Amino acid sequence: MTENNNGVLVVVEVVGSQPIDLGLEMLALARRLTDSMGGTVTAVAFGTGLETTGGILTAYGADQVLINDNAIFANFHAEAWLPDLSKIIAEVAPAIVLIGHSESGTDLAPRLAFRLDVDVATGCESIDIINGRAHMTRGCFGGLAREVVTFTKTPALATIRSKTQEALSPMMERAGEVKQVSSILDVNSIRTRVVGREREKADGGVKMESAKIVIGGGLGLGGPEGFKTLNEIAELVDGAVGASRAACDLDWCPRSYQIGLSGRTVAPELYLAVGISGASHHMAGCGNSKTIVSVNSDPNAEIFKSSRFGIVGKSQEIMPALVEEIRKLKA
């Protein structure tokens, strides 16, 4: 069996012409990996209107950028991406392929692994090279433990959780090669058609992953009206609102708010957890926040163990008072 050994290939999602933060974070990881095992960092971007994307990806650490600028890739469609991506991977022969642990990435990665007949580790937090082979670390048993996995085949595919890596500072003068690749996609081979797209209201505000302040609400809010107060605070402080799975399950807020093992990962400067018990499944998505402050009526709530500051009290009394205080301060 021949082994791929040409460094790391990073699949970067692009919105407009701008790579998403997770793509830039993965480039930093790719640089660290190639420093240790050699080879080049290749970034791949699919989309349309990507004239400036190559320069950005080079500045953030790519040695080589392959741009597939085609109207068919304007919106993500796993089936449409697979033939081109498989071909690029066969040509570049990377030892490791990094894909974002996003909704698109978790759709794409297993399909790609199947097509390439290799293995994939999803939801990874870090990768180390041990004896020349990628070892992926990720949470298991509902976030209660960590496991390290490695594969015998190459390329090793991994989806990387957001905010587990820090993007490099951009160096606009960094040298890199930007190449346009042409698509081999036969549009008739696509068996599924996207008939409509609806943007969730939650995405209209500050994006949760890039917000400096995230306010998470749980069952202790007592109902959907509790989220109105959280949204008010988020607007005042330019933050974003998230939630526990339990609150999403009850439709108190959109599903896209869910933070945790099976939801989104955030690492803001401040995570304000309101009426959230602090289950490991939830903490898996916010445990890396710089400061956690929690509001809970139970002085023995688990969340207080991970919190820098804790307020024991009812969210229905504390949160409106907080809105008032912030308003006064802003005035």
Ligand SMILES: Cc1cc2nc3c(=O)[nH]c(=O)nc-3n(C[C@H](O)[C@H](O)[C@H](O)COP(=O)(O)OP(=O)(O)OC[C@H]3O[C@@H](n4cnc5c(N)ncnc54)[C@H](O)[C@@H]3O)c2cc1C
């Ligand atoms: C495989 C798996 C994956 C999961 N993935 C996720 C995930 O991604 N994200 C996630 O969040 N969960 C996830 N869960 C569920 C998780 O285990 C918990 O059940 C969930 O996080 C609990 O949500 P909660 O804290 O809102 O509710 P609870 O655990 O019921 O906690 C409510 C808290 O509110 C407090 N409270 C009650 N009244 C008030 C009040 N008036 N004022 C203030 N505080 C009050 C209570 O003291 C309590 O601490 C997952 C579970 C499994 C099995």
